[in-house]
Amino acid sequence: MPNHASFSLKARLQSFVHAFAGIFQLIREEHNARIHLAATVVVVIAGLALHIGRVDWLAIVIAVGLVWSAEAFNSAIEKLTDQVSPEWNARAKFIKDVAAAAVLIAAMMAIVIACLVFIPRLIRL
Known part of the structure; x- marks a missing residue:
């Protein structure tokens, strides 16, 4: 039987530290992550400025999280x-290309969602 360690708050907190370190490394080392960061900031500012509703925020948050x-x-x-x-x-090329395709698909869907949320509001201005 495997030895399961007991619950440790310190270990749980350390796992969050590692996860946030991963986010910062991603932003620091990956050019596309910095593009996603800029897009996220723009979308959040637009959502706040245009006073989008809860359902629209839900769609935006899901899209951003997916990307x-x-x-x-x-x-x-x-x-x-x-x-x-x-x-x-x-094989390595295939693996990397398919992983990149997943990002492209998510980003394209996020753009569609952003258009559906923001274009009607911008037209009404």
Whole structure:
């Protein structure tokens, strides 16, 4: 039987420290993450300025969270693939391309959601 450690608040807090370190590394090391950060800031400011409703905020938060999650997974997959297979090979390329495609799909859907939320409000100004 595996040895399960008892619950430790210190260990739980440390896991959050590691997770936030990962977010900061992502922003510091990945150019696309900085683009996502800028887009997130713009969308939040636009949402506040245009007084969007709760359902619209929900859609925006889900879209932004999905893009950030996809970017984090993509970056981790790319780093792991480079570590495991430093030389070029077709499988590694496929893995990295599909992971990047996930980010692209999420970002495109986030743009669609942003357009659905903001364009009607901008037209009414």
